Amino acid sequence: MPSKDSQSLKVADPSAQFSGHIGQTLPESSPSWSPRLGAPQGSPNIIVILLDDLGFSDFGCYGGEIQTPNIDRLAAQGLRYTNYTTVPMCTPARAALLTGKNPHSVGCGWLTHNDPGYPGYRGEISRDAPLMSELLREQGWSTMALGKWHNTYDRNLHSAADNSGWPLQRGFDRFYGFMGAETSYYQPDRMLEGNQLAQVDGYPEGYFAPDDYTSRAIAWIAENRASAPDKPFFTYLAFQSPHTPHQAKPEDQAKYNGVYEAGWDALRLARFERQRAMGLIEPNAVLPPRNPGIPEWASLPAEQKELYARYMACYAGLVDNVDQNVGRLLAFLEKSGQLDNTLIMITSDNGANSIGGPTGVMNLQDRRQGFPEDAALVRRLVETNAVGDDATYAAYPSGWSQVSNTPYRFYKRTPMAGGIRVPFVAHWPKGLADPGGLRSQWIHVTDLLPTLLDLTGGRYPSVHNGYRTRSMDGKSFATSLRQVDAPVQRQRQYYELQGNRGYISGEWKIVSLQPPLQPLDLNNWMLFHIASDPTEVKDVAASQPEVLQRLIAEFEVEATANYVYPIDNRDDRRAITLPPHELAQALVPRDFYRESEAIPGVTVSPMIADRDFVLRAQFEWRTGDEGVIVALGDHFSGMVLFVMDGALHFTYQLWYRPIELIPILLTPGTQDFVLNYRALGDRKGQGHFSLNGQVVAAGADLSPTMVRLPSGGLSVGINKRRAISERYADRGAFRYSGQIDLVRLEPGDQPADSPMVLDEAAVQARLRAAARQN
Numbered sequence: 001m002p003s004k005d006s007q008s009l010k011v012a013d014p015s016a017q018f019s020g021h022i023g024q025t026l027p028e029s030s031p032s033w034s035p036r037l038g039a040p041q042g043s044p045n046i047i048v049i050l051l052d053d054l055g056f057s058d059f060g061c062y063g064g065e066i067q068t069p070n071i072d073r074l075a076a077q078g079l080r081y082t083n084y085t086t087v088p089m090c091t092p093a094r095a096a097l098l099t100g101k102n103p104h105s106v107g108c109g110w111l112t113h114n115d116p117g118y119p120g121y122r123g124e125i126s127r128d129a130p131l132m133s134e135l136l137r138e139q140g141w142s143t144m145a146l147g148k149w150h151n152t153y154d155r156n157l158h159s160a161a162d163n164s165g166w167p168l169q170r171g172f173d174r175f176y177g178f179m180g181a182e183t184s185y186y187q188p189d190r191m192l193e194g195n196q197l198a199q200v201d202g203y204p205e206g207y208f209a210p211d212d213y214t215s216r217a218i219a220w221i222a223e224n225r226a227s228a229p230d231k232p233f234f235t236y237l238a239f240q241s242p243h244t245p246h247q248a249k250p251e252d253q254a255k256y257n258g259v260y261e262a263g264w265d266a267l268r269l270a271r272f273e274r275q276r277a278m279g280l281i282e283p284n285a286v287l288p289p290r291n292p293g294i295p296e297w298a299s300l301p302a303e304q305k306e307l308y309a310r311y312m313a314c315y316a317g318l319v320d321n322v323d324q325n326v327g328r329l330l331a332f333l334e335k336s337g338q339l340d341n342t343l344i345m346i347t348s349d350n351g352a353n354s355i356g357g358p359t360g361v362m363n364l365q366d367r368r369q370g371f372p373e374d375a376a377l378v379r380r381l382v383e384t385n386a387v388g389d390d391a392t393y394a395a396y397p398s399g400w401s402q403v404s405n406t407p408y409r410f411y412k413r414t415p416m417a418g419g420i421r422v423p424f425v426a427h428w429p430k431g432l433a434d435p436g437g438l439r440s441q442w443i444h445v446t447d448l449l450p451t452l453l454d455l456t457g458g459r460y461p462s463v464h465n466g467y468r469t470r471s472m473d474g475k476s477f478a479t480s481l482r483q484v485d486a487p488v489q490r491q492r493q494y495y496e497l498q499g500n501r502g503y504i505s506g507e508w509k510i511v512s513l514q515p516p517l518q519p520l521d522l523n524n525w526m527l528f529h530i531a532s533d534p535t536e537v538k539d540v541a542a543s544q545p546e547v548l549q550r551l552i553a554e555f556e557v558e559a560t561a562n563y564v565y566p567i568d569n570r571d572d573r574r575a576i577t578l579p580p581h582e583l584a585q586a587l588v589p590r591d592f593y594r595e596s597e598a599i600p601g602v603t604v605s606p607m608i609a610d611r612d613f614v615l616r617a618q619f620e621w622r623t624g625d626e627g628v629i630v631a632l633g634d635h636f637s638g639m640v641l642f643v644m645d646g647a648l649h650f651t652y653q654l655w656y657r658p659i660e661l662i663p664i665l666l667t668p669g670t671q672d673f674v675l676n677y678r679a680l681g682d683r684k685g686q687g688h689f690s691l692n693g694q695v696v697a698a699g700a701d702l703s704p705t706m707v708r709l710p711s712g713g714l715s716v717g718i719n720k721r722r723a724i725s726e727r728y729a730d731r732g733a734f735r736y737s738g739q740i741d742l743v744r745l746e747p748g749d750q751p752a753d754s755p756m757v758l759d760e761a762a763v764q765a766r767l768r769a770a771a772r773q774n
Contacts (some may be wrong), residue, residue, distance in 0.1 A: 055404025415502025
């Protein structure tokens with residue numbers, strides 16, 4: 001544990017600052033009170049609104065055709081920064097925003113999904129790095145977070161885990177939202193209220209998560225205003241929009257009927273021309289050619305054009321919904337007289353995402369499982385206006401991702417400008433000069449915290465929670481809020497994500513892209529002179545070798561200092577590997593109870609992930625009893641055992657391709673059901689079923705094996721939110737009406753070719769490391 005700075009320790013003894021007199025009786029005594037500490041009079045409220053996977057040009061005020069009148073209003077009365085950079089993925093970007101430090105340096109170089117055993121990739125923000133919420137709360141601000149968190153290591157997301165990395169333990173007075181990477185907009189999984197799971201069996205018709213976050217934010221701000229009118233608040237409103245799944249309300253999508261039929265080539269050019277007219281891009285910026293793999297729109301068949309236009313209308317509907325909610329928030333701030341002294345910052349965690357690939361996809365979970373898309377099913381979903389509803393898990397095509405990132409190349413996950421340059425709007429009538437102005441100063445995501453400390457008179461402590469801190473990496477841009485020609489505070493910044501590296505130094509930038517799962521080529525650097533080539537079209541590495549070598553050397557210094565190494569270019573399969581001690585703990589057989597809330601997928605997934613397992617359920621059945629016995633996962637990927645019409649049903653659910661056991665008629669009494677699942681290799685699996693000791697099905701093909709339950713976890717006696725099987729979709733949570741005595745899951749072995757099995761050298765290295773730690 002880092003050493004403590006004894007000079008900075010606080011004294012909690014209630015008599016420490018007592019200056020009165022204590023006699024034996026009250027008349028003989030004189031009281032005194034310590035001065036109440038709080039934010040200085042007139043301190044601003046602070047709202048940071050963070051979108052997820054939004055491109056540079058998606059707001060109307062940044063050249064987009066999506067209707068964002070409320071955000072545009074903030075820009076017209078505030079400032080737009082045109083050279084704001086972030087880091088190219090969600091967890092690292094959020095860590096950088098909240099700490100003012102480079103993400104690898106606080107253990108968040110990748111996502112929260114795994115801990116490979118290296119300092120830069122622990123998946124959770126280190127405790128010696130105080131968060132924006134912690135520092136502002138200590139200064140006297142009320143603090144509240146809503147929406148997506150995604151900064152707690154996945155294995156710490158269950159109720160018995162170390163919760164020191166949860167929002168309430170990291171400086172927020174209140175939290176309402178979800179902790180992971182993504183969830184349904186209509187039936188979100190594992191929503192938390194503070195430290196407790198929200199007690200919700202299912203969300204009502206018309207529910208939409210971003211609306212819910214905003215309503216809660218308004219309620220908390222209203223409560224703060226009524227309870228302590230002089231106490232400023234800090235609200236971190238982290239919308240999941242427009243991250244996948246692309247699910248949008250029908251009425252929001254309908255606004256964009258006919259808008260995107262012109263195609264991505266025409267829409268990108270139109271955005272580029274508007275950006276140039278608005279002065280948002282450098283005068284020497286050129287519109288790059290289409291990114292690799294994106295076809296010319298005119299070459300596509302009419303049916304594909306129709307589908308792709310629908311995907312983009314869904315994405316636009318998500319962005320439109322955020323703007324509507326920003327409008328609701330602004331209306332309350334005006335009503336309550338708080339808008340003028342509220343500093344609002346709106347941005348995105350990274351650039352637009354290309355995960356949909358050139359064709360887009362109607363169900364991203366299917367693609368993650370390795371299924372080819374069923375064209376006939378997709379057509380039926382389009383014809384029934386199902387695109388973007390809760391039965392789909394869509395991602396728009398990468399041609400639209402490039403439109404979102406106009407005028408820049410490439411996408412999220414890369415340090416090319418498309419992955420790291422995003423909009424940044426600041427609004428603060430009492431604190432900004434030049435309303436409606438543009439700022440071209442380069443600012444970075446780590447600069448937000450030092451700027452807020454500068455504006456609020458706060459200081460960065462040398463000791464925090466008993467840990468000696470390290471200085472922030474960010475630079476304050478407070479001066480530029482009031483001064484159009486304020487000097488640029490930074491000259492260089494490194495980037496790294498999943499093997500993709502980048503470094504900016506003054507007018508120059510180097511980039512190295514590493515295709516996932518391919519042998520690393522650490523010398524494949526490109527060099528761009530971004531002063532003359534801001535859209536990074538011309539690689540001049542061959543003609544400027546001295547500049548290239550200088551930047552590489554500077555990158556190496558930064559990379560080493562920030563724990564970037566070792567480089568890991570595995571794809572998302574790295575998310576399903578666990579350290580040896582955690583895997584051993586995860587594979588302990590365990591019982592589950594209907595009295596508990598759903599046990600999360602982070603606990604259950606390793607027990608069934610491409611491995612043998614035995615699932616046993618013992619329950620009582622009387623004539624008329626119905627309901628779910630045990631449910632795992634969701635309707636995209638899961639399994640469920642339930643009783644209906646006097647028979648026992650089992651469904652291995654794979655979206656619209658359920659594998660169903662022939663119903664087993666029940667006789668009253670105790671029932672003992674056993675599924676003995678065998679993982680056969682090559683992601684194939686078989687199920688052997690018995691009831692009361694009698695084989696009822698042997699060798700049933702249950703392929704592919706499941707690897708990671710996307711949501712839902714494991715529930716006993718109930719199926720909350722959306723039904724796993726359509727057979728009881730009209731029955732609500734479908735609670736079992738009888739008694740359930742036992743649900744037990746016993747994990748077994750994995751086949752040698754499992755994607756979860758590391759190569760032997762890696763396994764032995766991890767075992768040796770674990771032994772040294774013990």
